[in-house]
Amino acid sequence: MPDFDISPIVDSWQFLATGIGVTILLSLLCMAASLMLGTLLGVGRVYGPRPLQLAITFYVDTMRSIPVLVVIVWIYFAVPILTGINFPPFWSALIAITIHITASIVEIVRAGVESIREGQCRAGLALGMSWPQVIMKIVLPQAAIRMLPAIGSVLSVTIKDTAIASVIAVPEFMKRAETVASQSYQPMEVFTFAILVYFLLLFPTTRTVDFIYRRLSHLGRS
Amino acid sequence: MTDTTPIRRAATQRPLLEYKHVHKAFGAFKAIDDISLEIYPGEVVCFIGPSGSGKSTLLRGTNGLDPFDGGEVFFDGQALPRKQSEVRKVRQRMGMVFQNFELFPHKTALQNVAIGPITVLNTDKAQAEQQAMALLAKVGLADKADNYPVNLSGGQQQRVAIARALAMQPEVLLFDEPTSALDPETIGEVLSVMKALADEGRTMVIVTHEMSFARRVADWVIVFERGKVLEQGPPEQIFEAPTVGRTKEFLGHLGWA
Numbered sequence: 386m387p388d389f390d391i392s393p394i395v396d397s398w399q400f401l402a403t404g405i406g407v408t409i410l411l412s413l414l415c416m417a418a419s420l421m422l423g424t425l426l427g428v429g430r431v432y433g434p435r436p437l438q439l440a441i442t443f444y445v446d447t448m449r450s451i452p453v454l455v456v457i458v459w460i461y462f463a464v465p466i467l468t469g470i471n472f473p474p475f476w477s478a479l480i481a482i483t484i485h486i487t488a489s490i491v492e493i494v495r496a497g498v499e500s501i502r503e504g505q506c507r508a509g510l511a512l513g514m515s516w517p518q519v520i521m522k523i524v525l526p527q528a529a530i531r532m533l534p535a536i537g538s539v540l541s542v543t544i545k546d547t548a549i550a551s552v553i554a555v556p557e558f559m560k561r562a563e564t565v566a567s568q569s570y571q572p573m574e575v576f577t578f579a580i581l582v583y584f585l586l587l588f589p590t591t592r593t594v595d596f597i598y599r600r601l602s603h604l605g606r607s
Numbered sequence: 608m609t610d611t612t613p614i615r616r617a618a619t620q621r622p623l624l625e626y627k628h629v630h631k632a633f634g635a636f637k638a639i640d641d642i643s644l645e646i647y648p649g650e651v652v653c654f655i656g657p658s659g660s661g662k663s664t665l666l667r668g669t670n671g672l673d674p675f676d677g678g679e680v681f682f683d684g685q686a687l688p689r690k691q692s693e694v695r696k697v698r699q700r701m702g703m704v705f706q707n708f709e710l711f712p713h714k715t716a717l718q719n720v721a722i723g724p725i726t727v728l729n730t731d732k733a734q735a736e737q738q739a740m741a742l743l744a745k746v747g748l749a750d751k752a753d754n755y756p757v758n759l760s761g762g763q764q765q766r767v768a769i770a771r772a773l774a775m776q777p778e779v780l781l782f783d784e785p786t787s788a789l790d791p792e793t794i795g796e797v798l799s800v801m802k803a804l805a806d807e808g809r810t811m812v813i814v815t816h817e818m819s820f821a822r823r824v825a826d827w828v829i830v831f832e833r834g835k836v837l838e839q840g841p842p843e844q845i846f847e848a849p850t851v852g853r854t855k856e857f858l859g860h861l862g863w864a
């Protein structure tokens with residue numbers, strides 16, 4: 386058993402901590418953007434006109450068959466050549482992961498919305514509500530509760546996906562861990578630490594979502 | 608066959624609801640087959656008839672939730688508009704109570720009752736909740752205002768649903784088998800709330816299999832069969848001396864002596 390020397394981690398703690406900050410920031414921004422876009426597109430997928438439904442389905446199916454790594458490198462390396470627009474690494478990763486994660490959210494929202502009994506919509510319409518009001522006040526709040534467990538697992542996928550952004554040198558935690566590992570020649574210590582960090586980020590997150598769901602689930606049953 | 612000669616007390620006024628030759632088909636199946644009817648202000652009208660005879664379809668056509676294929680419904684003298692934005696305005700004036708209650712599970716009893724006025728009429732929240740509280744008291748559930756539907760019995764949920772409909776101050780209440788999903792022991796509490804509404808002189812259209820309730824509370828009873836009106840008349844006639852043999856048959860099946 387080799388010695389376990391944590392001095393490179395201690396020496397670079399600020400460098401690594403900033404990386405964790407970037408990982409968290411990138412995850413949160415991706416998640417927020419994906420939730421907004423995914424909800425919009427998910428609602429469009431169910432209630433929108435036929436051509437819109439088809440377009441959204443095409444997008445979802447496409448994204449499901451492309452690895453997120455490919456989307457990231459494509460946005461970062463190919464888009465500037467195609468359009469002349471250059472996104473900095475952080476923005477490229479944000480856009481790519483959001484495009485990718487949104488596709489999952491669309492499917493979750495679609496399933497959530499479709500699981501709400503038709504009678505719930507009828508009840509809202511019978512009161513004189515418009516369809517947008519029915520969707521906003523009745524369908525989505527209930528669907529959101531039912532969607533929580535699935536959203537929770539997408540959230541953890543999102544956090545994990547941000548590590549892939551290291552390939553385009555986004556200064557997130559994985560990239561910084563790699564830097565420290567190669568400079569100190571102690572990959573075993575540094576990457577073990579990385580595993581620990583990701584676990585400590587993800588485990589409480591999924592637990593918290595789970596906890597919230599258990600507290601709210603009865604309000605989503607109709 | 609549709610003999611309207613027996614005394615219909617309310618029939619001196621203009622009908623509040625009038626169906627003129629409405630019909631609706633599902634594929635080749637005629638769920639509503641050329642029905643013409645009137646509902647007068649202040650009347651309690653019960654729709655009875657075997658299941659599948661088109662009662663729910665007629666009710667859902669009344670407020671345009673499932674529009675008819677042809678014919679017209681007139682509400683307060685106006686043809687029901689086809690446009691979503693316009694039919695909404697008419698729906699606001701009609702209350703609907705469903706077999707499965709359809710309370711909103713993510714809202715408390717009070718919020719369920721207040722949501723209509725708040726979203727549709729832009730009523731101030733405090734005022735809407737105050738009014739909702741009064742309506743819950745009226746259906747005997749003031750103490751359950753903060754309960755979520757999941758924590759209410761079926762009978763209580765249906766009473767909240769009635770209060771929710773009342774909150775819009777509707778000119779007519781449409782009930783689609785309001786007690787069919789209830790345990791026998793809670794049917795009575797819902798029927799007595801409905802009886803109290805009838806006694807207030809509200810216009811009510813009730814699809815029901817509760818024959819003794821219909822006999823006691825209805826001003827007018829309409830019997831449906833296969834998308835058509837089989838017979839209509841005052842409850843005394845329908846229940847004691849039906850003029851159509853198949854009405855007698857239907858009532859016999861339900862154990863009505």
Ligand SMILES: Nc1ncnc2c1ncn2[C@@H]1O[C@H](COP(=O)(O)OP(=O)(O)O)[C@@H](O)[C@H]1O
Nearest residue numbers: 633637638656657658659660661662663664665
């Ligand atoms: N959405 C629908 N699609 C196909 N058939 C329907 C639909 N709604 C109702 N029907 C049919 O129309 C007939 C009348 O239904 P309904 O109005 O619910 O009858 P009732 O309320 O008198 O029991 C039934 O035979 C039913 O199967």
Ligand SMILES: [Mg+2]
Nearest residue numbers: 662663664784
């Ligand atoms: Mg029915």
